[in-house]
Amino acid sequence: MSVVVKVAYHGTLSTLTGKSWERMELNQKNPTLKDLLETLASKYGKALEKIVETNNYNISPFTIILHNKECIIFKDGLNTRLREGDEIEFLLAVGGG
Numbered sequence: 001m002s003v004v005v006k007v008a009y010h011g012t013l014s015t016l017t018g019k020s021w022e023r024m025e026l027n028q029k030n031p032t033l034k035d036l037l038e039t040l041a042s043k044y045g046k047a048l049e050k051i052v053e054t055n056n057y058n059i060s061p062f063t064i065i066l067h068n069k070e071c072i073i074f075k076d077g078l079n080t081r082l083r084e085g086d087e088i089e090f091l092l093a094v095g096g097g
Contacts, residue, residue, distance in 0.1 A: 002027045005036065005082050008089040017044055026082065033067065034078040036088060064091040 008021040028035045041048045059065065065072045066089040067080050082088075 001029075003031050003082055003084050003086075005084075005086045005088055007036070007040070008087065010089065010091045011094070012092055013090050031082045032076075032078060033065065033072060033080045033082065033088070036082060037078065060092075062093045064093055065089070066091070 003026045004023050005026065006021060007024050009017050009019065014020045024036060024039060026035055026039060037048070059078070066087075067075060067082075068087055069089075072078070072080055
């Protein structure tokens with residue numbers, strides 16, 4: 001059974017992916033955020049490296065990932081389970097003075 005989630009890209013990430021959001025179908029049993037990143041890595045390749053180091057799945061310190069509007073650091077990180085209809089948002093933190 002597959003799970004379909006909505007993935008939103010903000011700022012530079014929407015430019016890198018060429019879209020502001022998309023629906024992604026995950027075919028794993030009990031998919032997690034790591035499964036989603038693997039699916040995105042196969043689709044976007046180098047562009048994904050702005051979000052995460054794809055070889056070891058370390059999230060960039062400049063990337064914020066929200067799962068249903070809540071930061072994943074307050075959940076189970078990349079092991080957070082995904083369910084039908086969940087919303088995932090990728091944001092790049094910016095700063096300045």
